[in-house]
Amino acid sequence: MTAPLPLSEKQLGSIRQATARINLWHGSVRSGKTIASLLAFLLAVRRAPASGLIVICGRSLQTIERNIVEPLQDSALFGDVAAEVRHTRGATTATILGRVVHLIGASDARAEGRLRGLTAALAYVDEVTLLPEAFFVQLLARLSVPGARLLGTTNPDSPRHWVKVGYLDRANELDLAHWHFKLSDNPALSGAYVAALSAEYTGLWRRRMILGEWVVAEGAIYDMYDHVQHVVDELPVMRRYWVGIDYGTTNPFAAVLLGLGDDDRLYACAEWRYDSRARHRQMTDAQYSAAVRGWLDELRVEAEWTFVDPSAASYSAQLWADGHPGVARADNSVLDGIRSVSNALDAGLLYVHSSCEGLLDELPGYAWSEEAAARGEDRPIKANDHSVDALRYAVHSTANEWRHLLAVAA
Template sequence: MLDLDRLPLSRKQLRSIGQATARINIWHGSVRSGKTIASLLAFVIAVATAGPSGLIIICGRSLQTIERNCLEPLMDASLFGPLSRHIQHTRGATTATILGRTVHLIGAADTRAEGRLRGLTAQLAYVDEATLLPEGFWTQLLARLSVPGARLMATTNPDSPRHWLKAGYLDRAHELNLRAWHFKLADNPSLSPAYVADLTAEYVGLWRRRMIDGAWVVAEGAIYDQWDEDTHVVSTLPPMRRYWVGLDYGTTNPFAALLLGEGADDRMYVCAEWRHDSRAAHRQMTDAQYSAAVRAWLAEWRHPSDPTAGAGVMPEWTFIDPSAASFIQQLWQDGHPGITRADNSVSDGIRSVSSLLAAGRLLVHCSCEGLLSELPGYSWDPAATAKGEDRPIKVSDHSADALRYVVHSTGHEWRHLLTAHQEPPT
C-alpha cells in the first residue's frame, strides 16, 4: 500500500520519516523543499499504527487550507499511488477517513479556535503551517495529546526568529521531547533547475532568505529596501494594455486610489493617483461623494504621454479595502463596474510588491505624490518585530496599502513577468 521506493525521496526526507517518534516533530524550511511530503508520509504511517484510544486530528489555518495542503496531496495518485485510494474526504466536511480511521479536521484562524479543542483527548495530531496558528491553540493542542505515546507532527515555513514557535520550541529542542528537520530548496530531488530558478526569482529580500534559504530571519528597517527613485520613478508612460484600481478607504484618515496599468513593454506602472485627506482639507466626504470623485477621476484621466489619447479609462477590476463595506455598496449602487474586495494578506501583499520592484517590473509615475511620499518611509514596526510578528508601522501608509491591494490581487496577471524579464529597467 505504501511504497516509499516509488517516491523520489531524499535521504533527509527518509530520515525524518523514520525518526518522527518524538512527542513533537517539526519539519521547517523553505517552500517546495519536500518537507510537506515527508511529514504527510510520517503522519500516514503513524495513523496506520495508532491505537484505538484518542482522536486523530489535522489542524490548519482553515478547513480550506487543510484540504489544499494535506488532503488533496494525499488523494493524488500521481504522488502516493495506491495509498491515495485509502484517503476519503468530501469537500467541506470536518472529518476525513485515512486508512479506515476517522480523522477530525480543525481550522484555527484565531484564538477562538482554542475552544474547539477543550474536552477532547487526542493521540495523534498533524499541524499544517504551524506559525500561522495562534500560540494558545498550539499550547491547548499539546495539552490534549494525553494518550501514552501521543505525537504531534507539524510543518512550517520560517518566520521571525522571535516567533513563539522558534523561541519557545525549536530553540529549546534540547530541553523538550522534540525533533526537528530543516529543509532547503535543494533538498527536494524532484524539482527541475528551471523551476528552482523561476521560484527564486519570485522572492526577494526578507522573503528570499525565509522562503528559499529556509532561514528564520528578522524583519527590520525599510519594507521596500529595493526602492530607488532614480530607478522606479518615471515621467513618461508607454502604451497600456489594461488597467486596474486599488483603493484604500478612509474618512478621518486619507482616502487613496491608484491606477495600475500593464505597459506594452511588459512592466507594471502606477499611472495615476487620487487622494483626499480630510484633515488637511478640513472637510470629510461621504461615501456618495467619494464614489462620484473616483468615477470622475477615471472618466477625466488622460494618458500623459499620448497627446492623441481621449479622456477616460475603464479598469478591469477595482480592488477595495475589504473593511469598506459601505463604500463597496455605494459603488455598486452607482454602477461602477468590476468591484471586488482586495486580498488583504499583508505580508503576502508586501512580498508581491517587493518582487516586482526588485525585478524592475514596477514603476511609478511622478504625478503620484502621495505614494512617492510614503514608500521611502514605509517601515517594519519594531515593537511587533520584538514579539515575533511582521507588521508595518501604521503611519502614512494609505497609498502604500492601495498599492499592496492592487498589486497582490492581480498577481496571477503579472507573475510571469518576473521570470520572463529579469534584467533591471534602463
C-alpha cells in the same frame, strides 16, 4: 509503504526519526518537507493506538483540505495509499487508512475551545507558525495517550516567533525532533523550476521561503525601492488598467491607477488622494464615488476592476449603486501583498509615475514595526500608508495576471 516520487536521504531520515513527542519539519517552500511529514503521518496513523483521536489541524478547514487532504489523495504522490484517504469536501472528518481523522481549523484564539475535552493519540499540524500559540499549547496538552505524537510543518518566520523561541530553540530541553529543509533537499525539482521559484521571492521572503532562514522583519519594507530606478516621467501605451482604493474618512483616501504597459511592465500611472484633515472637510461615500469617476474620466481610462479596501463595505455599495464597473473586494492579505509588491519592484517589473506624489512620499518610509517584531510578529507601522496600501491592493489582487512576467523582467 513507499511514495512514487524519489526521496532524499534527509526526507527518509526524518521519516524514520519522527518518534519524538513533537516532530517539526521546517524550511523553504517546495523543499520536500511536506511530503516527508505526510509519509511519516501515514505511518503513524497505521501504528496509532486504538484509543485516542487522530486530528489534523490547520489555519482553516479549507487550507487543511487543500494542503493536506487533497495531496494525500493524489496517487502520483502516495501511490495506492491515496485510495484509502476518503473525504467529502466541507466535512470535518476524513477516513485515512481506515481511521476516522478529525479536521480542526484554528484561525484565532477562540479555536482553543474546540480542543477542550478531547483526548488525542496523534496530531498533524499544517503551517504551525500560522496557528495561535494558545491553540498549539492546548493541542499538546490533549496528546495524553501513551506514545502520543505531534507532527507539524512550517515555513520559517521571525526568529522571535513563539514556535522558534518556545520550541525549536529548546529542542534539547523537550522531547522534540526537528529537520531543516532547503530547496536542494527536494530531488523531485528540476533546475528550471528552482530558478523560476527563486525569481518569485525577494528580500525578507527570499531568505525565509527560498533559503529557509528564520530572520526578523526590520527596517524599510520596500528596501529595494530606488527613486532613480523606479520613478518614470513618461508612460508607455497601456493595454490594461486596474484601480486600488484605500478608503479613509478622517484618514486620507487614496486611489492608485495600476497599468500594464505594452512593454510588459506594471506602472502606478496616476493617483487621486483626499485628506479630510488637511482640507477641514469630510466627504461622503457618494462624493468619493463621484470624485473617483471624475478622476478616471479626466484620465480617459476605463479600469477593468476597482479593488476596494475590504473594510469599506458602504463605499463599495455606493460604487455599485453609481454603476462603477468591476467593483471588487481587494485581497487584503497584508504580508502576501507586500511580498507581491516587493517581488515586482525587485524584478524591475513595477514602476511609479512621478505624478503619484503621495505614493512617492510614502514608499521610502514604509517600515516594519519594531514593537511587533519584538513579539515575533511581522507588521508594518500603521502610519503614512494609504497610497502604499492602495498600490498593494491593486498589485496583489491582480497577481495572477502578471506573475508570469517576473522571470522575464528579472
